[in-house]
């Protein structure tokens with residue numbers, strides 16, 4: 324099985340749900356939420372992909388970086404490359420129920436582990452979804468990161484406790500899910516959190532806590548003040564608020580403000596190893612990949628997810644070689660050119 328076969332199988336299975344476009348850029352599926360698209364006009368999703376396309380790479384081949392080392396240390400776990408699976412669940416809402424959440428989540432987790440990295444797992448209106456994620460991670464010896472919705476503080480702490488028992492390296496909160504009215508309708512209230520509330524939640528666990536869904540310098544600084552160990556610069560793949568900028572556009576200013584004080588990750592529109600290189604050059608340590616992994620899970624299960632992740636790693640290796648980077652530390656802003664207005 325190769326990536327083309329995986330994607331072609333996914334296209335058949337996802338008929339009427341996702342077109343599996345040659346470039347997954349949010350245009351054909353704009354507003355298809357629930358589903359695979361971005362919210363409203365779809366601009367948040369579209370901006371993620373189009374902003375990444377505005378970053379150019381400086382090709383350089385007169386150097387000694389022939390065999391790039393992609394290894395990344397994620398809170399004490401050695402990963403083969405700095406790319407993780409983004410948390411995705413809710414197959415009933417988003418994938419027309421073509422597979423169960425158990426199958427979908429296990430394909431993501433098992434495929435990521437097989438590729439030498441980790442996946443994050445999500446949370447939803449049906450409390451069983453979070454449990455499915457924890458079960459999948461338990462079967463893999465805790466290799467993965469549970470991401471909890473911004474529920475009432477006590478509810479978050481309860482779920483962090485369950486995650487501790489599974490032995491995961493870190494846990495997170497997708498704080499940009501604060502406006503998900505479907506959660507409230509299902510009797511699982513969510514909402515914004517103050518720094519004091521986050522401090523309290525984070526203070527109750529020994530696990531590093533990652534705040535996913537940071538799009539401003541102000542929130543990044545607040546995440547540091549709250550004691551978070553990491554942030555994901557993310558707009559939830561354009562699914563939380565319409566007309567958010569591309570995540571890569573806001574990364575340089577966020578990195579200028581907090582890099583070195585907190586781990587910075589990024590997601591949104593990452594489609595290839597070249598995109599990974601761009602994100603690392605502009606201040607991220609590692610990235611998450613969403614929809615391409617979902618498509619690969621539908622088309623080829625865990626094997627499909629591994630094939631997709633391996634392809635991204637291979638592209639990253641080549642891109643590092645052709646920009647003169649022999650390890651992740653050497654990836655600097657010098658390898659890219661960006662529109663002046665971003666800096």
Ligand SMILES: Cc1cc2nc3c(=O)[nH]c(=O)nc-3n(C[C@H](O)[C@H](O)[C@H](O)COP(=O)(O)O)c2cc1C
Nearest residue numbers: 409410411412417445446497559560591592613614
């Ligand atoms: C079908 C689907 C389900 C998702 N479920 C979750 C979730 O449960 N928790 C979460 O933090 N993010 C969720 N996300 C957002 C992703 O984790 C990620 O931020 C986003 O998809 C990244 O953009 P990309 O898909 O363009 O790579 C979901 C995204 C999709 C497409």
